[in-house]
Amino acid sequence: xxxxxxxxxxxxxxxLGVYGVLVRxxxxxxxxxxxxxxxxxxxxxxxxxxxxxxxxPHSGQVFALFxxxxxxxxxxxxxxxxLQLYRLRQSxxxxxxxxxxxxxxxxxxxxxxxxxxxxxxxxxx
Numbered sequence: 001x002x003x004x005x006x007x008x009x010x011x012x013x014x015x016l017g018v019y020g021v022l023v024r025x026x027x028x029x030x031x032x033x034x035x036x037x038x039x040x041x042x043x044x045x046x047x048x049x050x051x052x053x054x055x056x057p058h059s060g061q062v063f064a065l066f067x068x069x070x071x072x073x074x075x076x077x078x079x080x081x082x083l084q085l086y087r088l089r090q091s092x093x094x095x096x097x098x099x100x101x102x103x104x105x106x107x108x109x110x111x112x113x114x115x116x117x118x119x120x121x122x123x124x125x
Contacts, residue, residue, distance in 0.1 A: 006047040013040035027082045027092040031075065038071045 020033025042064040049060025
């Protein structure tokens with residue numbers, strides 16, 4: 001088989017993964033798209049190892065193994081974060097996640113007024 005075929009396939013898989021990360025709103029589907037990109041990188045590493053004879057034998061396969069271990073750890077942590085997000089918000093839509101806590105960013109002269117306002121809002125709601 002010509003080595004261009006796996007490279008083009010990997011480029012297609014990586015492009016699909018990038019599209020999935022940029023377009024999808026569901027956090028689980030975003031994690032799946034990231035996994036697709038990591039698998040495309042694995043395909044490139046193994047193809048390069050098979051076609052290019054480097055000074056270190058099987059180095060592409062070793063790097064691919066490290067990427068697989070990294071992907072497994074990423075999925076474990078990522079799914080734990082997504083499950084906790086679902087428990088707290090009842091949704092895993094990425095665009096609905098608030099990244100701020102609602103606290104004021106500046107500690108200006110009216111810091112006591114801001115703290116009193118947030119304490120009153122917390123007591124009322």
